[in-house]
Amino acid sequence: MKVILFGPPGAGKGTQARRLSGKIGIPQLSTGDILRENVKYQTELGKAALSYMEKGELVPDELILKLIKERLSSEDIKKGFILDGFPRTINQAEKLSELLKEMEIGIDVVINVDVPDKVIIERNTGRRLCSDCQMMYHIEFSPPKKEGICDKCGGGLYQRVDDREDKVRYRLKVYTKETEPVLNFYKERGLLKTINGIGAEEEINRRIKEAISCKL
DSSP: EEEEEEETTSOOOOHHHHHHHHHOOOOOEEEEHHHHHHHTTHHHHHHHHHHHHTTTTTOHHHHHHHHHHHHHSSGTTTOOOEEEEOOOOOOHHHHHHHHHHHEEEEOOOEEEEEEHHHHHHHHHHTTTEEETTTTTTEETBBBBBBTTTTTTOOBBBEEOOOGGGHHHHHHHHHHHHHHHHHHHHTTTOEEEEEEEOOSHHHHHHHHHHHHHHHOO
């Protein structure tokens, strides 16, 4: 089973990918993780990527695709994979399609975890992080016992810059502009399944598994 998983920032896509990976026994391929691992172990591709990162530049699509190709050549993905975090643009989707065709790999289903912007904003702006132990809280869904204080270590809680409303709205705007057309790309190919991303993690995971079962 070869799956591509989509969802707006804050939709819990990464969490769902990890859950799904554990339950159906195929690896989660996160482009961020692949990139960090190559940088950590100083592979040739990792060194090339680091040269861009050190200058604050985006790693080019061509290099990301080379990293993906190398990962897709690994023994553990023969039974399938869950691709998380790529593609994000039409150009990336087209290049990935060419790469998969070259490698004779067919995508079975593309899952879109749909969560309204209002809910995404509430999830993100309510998050608070402990400045000492990095424990995560949410002022509405999982608040600390004492406002502004970590239950675990007593450290002060703060809101990350990326969780401020203006930043969240900007990321959603970018997602809508760049990534939603990619969903149409896969819809036209009969691969797209959209599921409701509101609810308990286990319930959302069940919906994803049901959508995948349709393609078995």
